[in-house]
Amino acid sequence: MATTRLKLEMIGEQETKAGNYFVSNYPPYSFWKPDNVAEALAVQEQPPAPGNPLGLYLHIPFCRKRCHFCYFRVYTDKNAAEILRYIDAAIAELTTYASKPFIGGRKPKFVYFGGGTPSYLSTSQLTHLTDSMKALLPWDEAEEVTFECEPGTLNEHKLTTIRDIGVTRLSLGVEHFDERILKLNGRAHGAKEIDRAYNFARSVGFPQINIDLIAGMMGDTDELWEGAIAKAVELLPDSVTIYQMEIPYNTTIFAEMKEGGNEIAPVATWAKKREWVQYAFGELEKAGYTVTSGYTAVRDPKTTRFCYRDQLWAGADLLGLGVASFSHVGGVHFQNQHNIDPYIEKLTGGELPIYRALKPTAEESLIRELILQFKLGHVSVSYFQAKFGVDLRERFAADLGELTANGYLEVQGDELRLNREGLLRVDRLVHEFFLPQHRDARYA
Template structure:
C-alpha cells in the first residue's frame, strides 16, 4: 500500500485539492472524541513525568480580516468589551490549571502566542494579559516567548510593549511581498506595511525575528516568487519559515470551490510548490542560511532556535489556552471548545472548556514523535531505542525500505535522514508511518 501511494505521487498526482496537508499531531484530530474528555481531566490530577518540560500556548483569535486560505478559529467582529471578556476567560482558565497537580511546581520553558493575530491586541490589553499570566506561572525560566504578528497591526509603540513584556521571537506573517498576491489572497496588510513593521521591529531589538512565507498562493508566478525570496533575503531576518499552500475544508477558497463545483483548488500544484520551496532554500543557503527543517532556514543555527517546536516534538507538555486550542499533557491530547461563546460559557460556569480528547497508545506516542521529528529531516535511532525500547529499523523496516528505494531516505550511522527531495514532501511521506486505521481517514 505504501508503494502505491508513493508511486502515484511520482506519476504526477500533483493537483492541490481540499484537505489538510500539514501534519501537526498524531493520531489525527478526527479520532479525538468528547467521550475521552474524562481521560484529559484525569491526567491533570497526576504529577508530571520527571524532566518533562512545560510550555504554554495561548490562542488570540482576533483579526482585522479573514484570509481566504485561513483555517484557524478567528473572529473579525469582536469589540473591545468582547475581547476583554475573552482575555478574562483565558486568565481564569490558566488560573484553574495553575492549581492542578500536573503543573508540579514547573514553570513554562516556552510560551507561544498564536492566532488569529496576537498583535491585534492593544498595548493595554497585552500588558493586562501578560501580567496576569506571569503572576500565575512566571516566565523567568522561559527559554523562548514567541509572538505572531500581522504587519499592518504594528507600530513602534506596540512593538516596544511586545518586547517589554518578554517576547524573544517575533514572527511576522508576511506570506508574500507582492501587493497583488496579498490582495488576491485576502491578506489584511499591504506590501508597504511590511517594511515599516520590520524596520520598527529591528529597532526595538528582538533577539529573533522570523518571517513567514507561503509557497503556492493564488496568482503566484515564478517571477513573483523569486522576487519575494530576494526581498526576504535582503531584509536578513534571523529565520525564515516557508509553508506550502494547502486548502483545508473550512477556508473561503474551499467554499468557493464547492459553489463552482471545482475539485481542483486555484493554487499551484504540489510539484510547483516544492519547486518554489527548493528555490527559496537554495537562495537562502547561498546567502549563508542553514535549512533546519522542512519549513525553516536560519542565519545562525548556534543562536537561532525554535524551542517550542523542538521540545513539543520530543514529548513536552503543552498547555493550550483559549478557544479551540490544543493541549498535550501527560501523554493525553485534548482540545478546547471551538466556538467563542461555548468556550467562555464553560469557564464562567466553573468548568474547564475541554471539548474532545484522546489518549494515545504507547505505539501511537512513538509514531507521533517519529513523524514530528522526521519533519526536522532526521531522526536518531538511539533516541527511540532509549525512550520507547524500539529499534526503528526493525519496527518500520518495510516503510524505511520503501523510502530508501524511492530515493528519499539515507542512513548515516545512527541517523535516518531525509534528503532534500524527501524533506520537501515530508508531510506526505510521514503518512507512511501511520497505522492502517489512520492512513486514509480524514485528518482534522
C-alpha cells in the first residue's frame, strides 16, 4: 500500500518541539478575538437551550512554585490579602452572572476548581469562597464537584474542609513518584508528601480520587516510569489520568530552549511517550482498570465518571470564573482577561472581565464535538445525525478513510472507534477534521 499523507506527516514527528499538542477546544484559541466580545455578552441575554446542562469552573491561579512545564496562568507571589481580593472578585463575577437569562433557573450539574492550585487556599478562604458561591448558584443538584490538589498543600484538616464543602472528586497532581524527577521538573511537592496526602484523602472518604501522571517528563527512564506505574497500581485510586509531556511556548523549558537556540525539547520523544502510556494502560488493565479515553483509566466505569469532561464534550454550557478562564455558553466561546490586575479592575469597575470571544459556525460546532468525543476513543454516528443532521461517514469520508488506511480507525456498527494505536495519537489525529484555515494556525 502506498504511504498516505497522514503517515508521511507523522514520520519525523518523533522529537518533542515547542508548541501545544493537547487539543482542548475548537476552533483554536488563536481565532478568538476581542472584537467578538459583544457576541459573548449578547448570548448571556438569551434563555438556555432546553435540557442543556450548566457547569461551573473556577480558576484558582495560586501556587507554591511554578513547574517548569506549566503554561497556565499562575502566581507564586501573592499574599493572603491579595488572594482574598481575588476571591472576592470571583464572587462578584458570579454575582453578575447569577441573574442573567442564560442561567435560566438552572443549577450546576458539575463544578470544577482548577489551577494553579486550588488546595493552596486556606480553609477559611475555601469556606468563604464556596459559601458565597452556593448562595448565588446552589450546588445541591451537582452530580460532581472536582477539586485539583498539589500533595504538598494538604493535611487532614484541609482535606476534611474540602470534603465538607461538597467535593466529590479529588484530583491529585502527582505527575511522578520519583523524587529526582519531581525536582528536575520544578514540582513543589516531594515523593513523601504524595503518600501522606493520598492516605489522608482516603481516610476522609472522598467518593472518587484521581491521580494525574505525566509521561515523558525531563529525566525520566523506562525503569523510573515502570516504578511510577507500579506505585499507582499499588495505591489503587479510582482513576488515573496520564498526559503526554508537551512544551507550550509560555513555559520555562521553552524559554531555556529559546535562549540556547534549541528546537528540540529535553524530554522524551513522542514515540517513547506513547510507549510509556501504552505500558501504563496495560498494567492498569491487568489490575482491573478500564481505559475510558486517550488519557484515563478507571477502576469501575459503572461508578467512576467524569461529568465535567463528558457533559462539556457533548455541548454543555460552562461558565468559567476567574483570570484567564474559558466559557462556553449558548454555543459561544469566551475567555476572561489573561492577567489578575485587569481581571480585578474590570469587576471593580462594574464590568465583566471578558477579553476575547468567538461564535463558531454550525460546522465548527459540529467539528468541536466530533474531535472532543473522539478523545474518548469512539464516536456515535447516530448522535451526530440526530443533533446536527449530518452523516459523519459522508461529510468526513476522506478524513475517516485516511485514518482507516493508516490502521487507527475501525467502523463498528454505529460507532467510529479508534484502536489503541489511534487513541495514543488522538491529539494529532483529530487535526484531520480541522477546517483548512485552522490546520496550520497556532493553536493557543
